[in-house]
Amino acid sequence: MKVGKVIGNVTLSHADSGFRGGRFIVVAPQGAKELKGQNPSGLSDAWTLVAYDNLGAGVGDDILYVEGAEAMQPFDYRTPLDAISVALLDTFKYAPPIN
Amino acid sequence: MILARIDGHAVTSIGHPSLKAQKIVLCTPIDEHGVDAGSPFAALDPIGAGQHARVFITTDGSWTQDTVHDDTSPIRNQVMGLIDTL
Secondary structure (H helix, E strand, C coil): CEEEEEEEEECCCCCCHHHCCCEEEEEEECCHHHHCCCCCCCCCCCCCEEEEECCCCCCCCEEEEEECHHHHCCCCCCCCCCEEEEEEEEEEEECCCCC | CEEEEEEEEEEEEEECHHHCCCCEEEEEEECCCCCECCCCEEEECCCCCCCCCEEEEECCHHHHHHHCCCCCCCCCCEEEEECCCC
C-alpha cells in the first residue's frame, strides 16, 4: 500500500467485462520528497502506473493504492488486475526525523 | 517482513470497507543501522505505534484479510511489532 497522486485517467472503448463498475486512473507514486511537500510538481522519479479505481478518484487527489496479487481480492471472480486504489486521502502527515 | 520507522499517518473517509476504523501509518523502510532504505509506504497499525517508532511490518495479504475479518480486503501491510533493540 503506497501513497500516489492521480495525474490522469485512461478510457477504454473495449475492455474485459470484469472491469465494469470502475475506471482506470494514472497514478504518480509519491516518494519521501513529495510527501514532505518539497516537490511542488508531485511527480517523483518512480514510474507512473495505471490502477483500477471504483472510489471516484479525480485528478489531483492523493490516494492509497495496492500493487500485486492482492489487488484482485475485492472481486469475487478472477481479473487480471495488479494495481487498485483502496482509499482517497483526506489528510496525511509525513515527518521523518531531522538529521 | 520489513523493518521500518513510523513517520506519519493518513486519514481517509472513502476507501475499501476493510479500512474502516483502522489506523493508517506512513512508514519509511530502514536498514539494520536504522538508516532510510527505500521509499515510504502505508500500513495498518493495530498496535498503536508512535511517531518515529521502529517497527516490523508484514506484507502478507492473507494475514491481513484474517485480522480485518474481510476476505475481500486488498490490504497487505500491517505493523506486527515494535522493535526494542536492533
